[in-house]
Amino acid sequence: MTVDLAGYRNVPDALADRARLRPQHPALIVSPDGGPDGEEVYTHAELHARVERSARRLAARLEPGSRVVLALPSGVGFVESYFGCLTAGMVAVPVPPPGGSATARARIEQIVRDCEPALVLTEEGDVQGLAETVARAGLEDCAVESPAVAQAAAEERAALPEAGRDTLGVLQYSSGSTGEPKGVMVSQGNVLTNAELFCRANGADQDDVFGGWIPLHHDMGLFAMLSSAVLAGATVVLMSPTSFVKRPATWLRLIERHRISVSAAPSFAFDLCVRLVPKEQADAVDLSSLHCVINGSEPVHVPTLRAFTEHFAAAGFAPEAMTPGYGLAEATVYVSTKPPRQRPALLITGAGQEAAGCGLPIGFELRIVDPVTRRACAPGETGEIWVRGDSVGQGYWNRPGTSEEIFRATLADSADAARWLRTGDLGSVREGELVITGRLKEVMVIRGRNVFPQDVEHEARAAHPLLAGFNGAAFAVQAPEERVVLVHEISPVASPEEFPALVAAVRKHLTGVLGSPLRDVVLLRRGAVRRTTSGKIQRGTMRSLFLEGGLAPVYADLSREVRGLLPA
Template sequence: MEPPRTFTELALRRTFELGGREAYLFVTADRDGRLVHDSVSYAELGLTARRLASRLQQRGASGGRVLILQGNGRLFITSFLACLFAGAVPVPAPPPIGSRHSVERVANIVRDAAVCCVLTDAASASAVSHLLANIGHIEVDCLATDRMRLDSDADWVPPAAGPDDIAFLQYTSGSVSEPKGVMVSHRGLLANELTIHRATDSTPDSRVGGWLPFHHDMGLVGHLLQPLWLGGTGVLMPPMTFVKRPLRWLQMIDRYGITIGGGPNLAYDLCVRRVKDEEIGALDLSRWRVAVNGAEPVRAETMEAFSRRFAPAGFRAESFYPCYGLAEATLLVSGGTPDRRAEQRVVDAAALEQHRIRPAAAGHRPRTLTSSGRPLGCTVRIVDPDTRGPLSDGEVGEVWVRGESVSGGYWNRPLENAHAFRAETTDGDGGYLRTGDLGSMSDGELFITGRLKDIMFVAGRNLYPQDIERSLQRVSALLGTSAAFAVEGDRDHVVVVQEVRASREHPAEFASLSAGVQQCIAREFEVAVENVLLVRPGTVRRTTSGKLRRVTMRELFLRGELQPLHEVMSPELRELVGGVRRAVQS
């Protein structure tokens, strides 16, 4: 049989051929906190998706973009496949629940993608219809898929998609006001699923799963679509079920025999901090063969702490699988070898600030870098972001990627695509994606050091914000998440927004904590930080995959939208920020 040319062909083939086999288990917690699940077979999934596809075709959605706002896993995968089966382009996005931020994001995606239809559930349909009316898009159909009568697929017409057609639009977690939809082709999606399979040694008998949201590349491509590509079974949990109690993720891995799955570094940190000793004794994590650690910088300290804490539950340190990827490359770019510990380098932090990697000398501040493995199915080069000159092993520059999985660009952004997706080095090597990430190659291994736009240039040095944020965790048990960023003026002013867990608002205690933050940074980085804001827990923004939104925090600070419990600010920055805020308000 010919291999499928599109992901649509593959999905149709799976749903027809695998019949009663379980396609997905959707796990939640009941009122008593016990895990329960709902399952769907390949045959049932295919039939429901084809029936919904028929309705979409009747409404003229073929060839258009369809926004998917589904919090329920079963409704999401049915809606996603229905779009493919109808010849439409699915556009996953987070349901606009609660915050102004999420509503604004969805509104801008509707405008940017020029969607013709929205698929949601009955509980959200009224709010979504109201949103569409408010932004002047009353012509967009809003369909509650859980209350539609889907009784026949007799009128369904198989779509005629090609390998280079868009499979879906993946909106990145960047700017809310200017969302960017990555155009993932069928060819790129199939290539990346094959890469994931080869990298993790997955089989149809593998249990793949996790809790990441489906509008995120790892949640969609890694957890939701990889089981379908394999013809296996996916085990999926809503993000909030994990966030409310991280133990439930580990219980799901144990109870349902998940062998491949993971999340961002933050997820492992939360498990170390919030799972109790007596709860570990009831877990069996011995079948968890590939514990993916990606979506944000990988911390050696986190992997060591998790491995020690959960060793009594059968977790093996060799199961950790640090990797690197991004939506612009569909998902996976580099990864290690299952059952082998990732390479680590203890490097000189001062040299790293000068974009060089060399071993830490005695008496010098060290930083441990964890390898994100070797490039998989693609070419990776490290390039000077300013000169576009290729760099050698041990030099830090921008990570450039070229390969079949790399997207053709962002939806409707030709000028930006020419710069970001068709970059060429000074030696004439072209067709590269500029990732915006900083890293270095060493003996064929990729080490990610930070994000280009996050680097702070202070006193002739390149400071990595994550180094500062990590060091502050040792100042006091009262300090939680922090975000460090720079504000440009006559010089770069470093600002630290630091969450504090305080049972009462005590000015003297806050002043002491602020001083502790300043002293820590001065001692470890030899930099005077005059600007510290202590804020309530939950103030520091993250993406749905756990990445710190430093650019967003900088914008909130400049607009005066943060509400600090206590702040220390230099007169120069106070005057600069005051001018920015007056300009915004005028």
């Protein structure tokens, strides 16, 4: 059955309809560690009842439009609080659960300082720590509570406001991979539209089972998995991201046990499964239920795509299920995925690199634009991806100037005064497929040639086995011309005696690939390369740490010019 959400005024109306039409159908299954023990199952009727109770308790305490920070793990507490906010006319602000992480607390402090919430919901064990974080942000009137305490603190009889499609529903903060996080204003209409488009583009409907480990504070988890599934009247199965990272096979067993048909993950997750799930385990799991597993959130690595498809072929994983996709928080999440039940198109970019096609957008207009002249590129040329449509967010919270520049751009060579979203991503349309090249802010120009950091990082791992499976970050510095610096984690089994030969091999390989010498390489311990919560490399952060002397190299081979940029 086709998912049709166009006729709903708001998200609460769609939720109520699902509870009416499919009351006993499972809406949410929570499997914290990915295993069968302790799983919780909630039908659409049960989930709707919990959401409405949460909404009335929020409405009894807070004014419509109040921001509510959700610092909660993937579970029923997050789900009922998220939909409860939308039902009560509040604005949900998903953030990573702190869990003792200094990085997560720092991110939360940035976000609460920016959005000034009236309430922060977190697990009981994190209340005291987050209360201190909120106090540092200067928000004396902001309560920090667990969902259970928040629900006990208010009556359930409060009236609920009537939200419209333009009512602000979510502040979805960007990952921070290229700078400090900005809050994308996502309306209730954006949520409804994007859920419908995601389902249409990927051949999903109410009979599907969505699910996986993507955290719910990430747009792929919140909108592509949770919101799309529940609003379609389908089932979503949630597990802990930490459980996946510790034991990647738990994701695969979750798919088998619940016959999950729609899932999603960044490219690094597929690589992790190939490396850490032995062939005998891979052959024993059943992945035949999958008809769509989105490979997105970061550039799709074609060798990883191939390796996963081959590694799990005996498990019943169909090549057609692998679904390269493109999206971003500024467009809610979904922009484009390959057509359903077709094999991914593998194409050659203008730079001669192999890339996976992401289909063409459904529900968006698309232009490839020269980012400097703002003129449309010729067919096949690489430029900045611009889109417009009803899924595009309302702008950035409290950033009118940036919102005008990014969300309301105009083409220089068109009489059409329509406004476009500048995505900041580079790509082209080739053979009827959108091909993603990289981030505009991260592209490096070396001797007149565009060099993309992810290509450098992938080639470095291919150059030596002691780098395979670890993270790297490539970025440019001015010394005095633009030069590429590569910082990369190294296997803990490597001995210091091996470092010079290893770096020499990497430099030789990368110089051949780039067509110009790469001189500057820094080796780091495992885990030293910063990433966002979705696994994106924080290249800007790594560049800053490098130039500030904030890294702790185990070995560095730097040119005199680049070394001169560093603190004495």
